[in-house]
Amino acid sequence: MTHFNVPKYSVRIAAATLAMLASATALSACSNSEDTSASTGSTGAAGDTALAITDVAGREVTFDKQPERIVLGEGRGVFATSILNREDPLEHVVALGKDLHEAAPSFESKFAETNAAYKDLPTIGNIAKGDVTVENLLAQKPDVVVMTLDHKKGAEKTGFLDKMDQAGLKYVFTDFRQKPLENTPKSMEVFGQLLGQEDKAAEFNKFYTGKVDDIKSRAEKAGNKPRTLVWRAAGLKDCCSTVKDSNLGDLVNAAGGENLGDSLLDTESGDLTAEKVLAEQPEHIIATGGAWAKNPEKPEVLPHVEMGYAAKEEKAQETLEGLLKTPGFDQLEAPKEGNFHAVYHQFYDSPFNVFALEQFAVWMHPETFKDLDPEKDFADFHDKWLPIDYSGVFFTTKDAHKH
Structure with a gap:
């Protein structure tokens, strides 16, 4: 084995450098921990966040992996999933609200004809009417529950969101009803991130905003x-x-x-x-x-x-x-x-x-x-x-x- 003579000052510099690196690593880990605790959700064991979503309520929700089990708190969320994944609009959806059946039966009938998995999906009731329990949701083992701003208002008043937080359930908010022109693109972006369909969501939003902007611009000049x-x-x-x-x-x-x-x-x-x-x-x-x-x-x-x-x-x-x-x-x-x-x-x-x-x-x-x-x-x-x-x-x- 060949040996090399290393000057003593070189050893001291190397040791000091290693100590500084170790200190910086510890500070970085501490900083990451503080940042993570400030947002909703959890990170992986290594402190990595695979996905961070800002929903229409302005909440940041983090995931340590791409969500695989999604509950649609409003069944009409399939309007959005159908756009983003027409080949398999129920991919990752494990349960949904019963409002699709109650409010949009003609759409539901056609949707069921082309999506055989729909008839076997469990329904969770109607969050807006207060007939959904945390136990209902936990039974589906969801990675995330998608709710609406209408759900948010009622669920805050009844304490349902507090119960979801205590149970460790993650949720995001979307909105196509309260402020449709403002929140539709934001909501489609949220759905795109959850479904791993960001490119399709961006394509839809380009189509959507282009049509909206054209109509608004021309309408303003209509007198x-x-x-x-x-x-x-x-x-x-x-x-x-x-x-x-x-x-x-x-x-x-x-x-x-x-x-x-x-x-x-x-x-x-x-x-x-x-x-x-x-x-x-x-x-x-x-x-x-x-x-x-x-x-x-x-x-x-x-x-x-x-x-x-x-x-x-x-x-x-x-x-x-x-x-x-x-x-x-x-x-x-x-x-x-x-x-x-x-x-x-x-x-x-x-x-x-x-x-x-x-x-x-x-x-x-x-x-x-x-x-x-x-x-x-x-x-x-x-x-x-x-x-x-x-x-x-x-x-x-x-x-x-x-x-």
């Missing part, structure tokens, strides 16, 4: 802002539920209209009497509908508007006209002017909302947006992005001559 009533879930209860500064009301404003609820309601949602609607004489009325809306326990209440994947145009027109049986509504000017419309209710809580925005713009400013065809665009979107075929009726306007 007048027609006063518009969003008649929410028409037929589900007495006239007339509407919204303020949220969901479809946001879309009305962005499309170049003036959402009537913004000036008439004190809360995010509320009811207007038929007399108030008559007094206001909105220039456009947009009723929302679906296959779910008629209340069988209140046969005296107005019929719902038949909309969605199983709807036929003739039935949609017939049911839309039925809303005008409201006492006094024969005096409304909007139907006489051809400005009484209906739209599929689920646009209010899904990334599909951009097509409702497009249709609202066409209704309120037909000359400005005469180059747009929302029905064709939504059909094309199904062909390119979704695992189900396009069918049904999602937009309709009552023929003014039939009133």
Whole structure:
């Protein structure tokens, strides 16, 4: 073996260098520990964070590995997963809320036809209605629970979030309803990160923001802002539920209209009497509908508007006209002017909302947006992005001559 003579000062320098490196490593480890404890979630044994997500509530949630078991607190989260992974929209989904069945049966029916795994997925109830327990969630062994901002409000009030924290359950918040145009891209980014579909989420968001920005820019130059009533879930209860500064009301404003609820309601949602609607004489009325809306326990209440994947145009027109049986509504000017419309209710809580925005713009400013065809665009979107075929009726306007 060959030996080398090393000067003593070299040994001292090397020893000092090693000591400094050891000290720096210890400080770095301490710093990493402090940073990790400041965020929601956990890290791996080595202190590495595989994934850090900032949800729409501004919370940072960290994961030491890519989530593999995801619970959709709102079943309609499959609207988003279908866009991001049309080949297998239920990949990593181990349970979901029952609202998809309750609120969007025509979508659910088509979705179940092309996704055999759906019928075997357990449901957890409805977080918004308070019938989900921490035990329900723990039984699914989730890596993360995806909830909405609506869930957040109720779950904070009842202490449900505290119980989830105590049980060590991780959760993120998304939102397609409260502030759709602002939070849809953020929510799709969150879903993309959870599903390992970041590129697809970025592709969708580019499409989405491009369409939204174009419509908003053109609407701002359109001049007048027609006063518009969003008649929410028409037929589900007495006239007339509407919204303020949220969901479809946001879309009305962005499309170049003036959402009537913004000036008439004190809360995010509320009811207007038929007399108030008559007094206001909105220039456009947009009723929302679906296959779910008629209340069988209140046969005296107005019929719902038949909309969605199983709807036929003739039935949609017939049911839309039925809303005008409201006492006094024969005096409304909007139907006489051809400005009484209906739209599929689920646009209010899904990334599909951009097509409702497009249709609202066409209704309120037909000359400005005469180059747009929302029905064709939504059909094309199904062909390119979704695992189900396009069918049904999602937009309709009552023929003014039939009133």
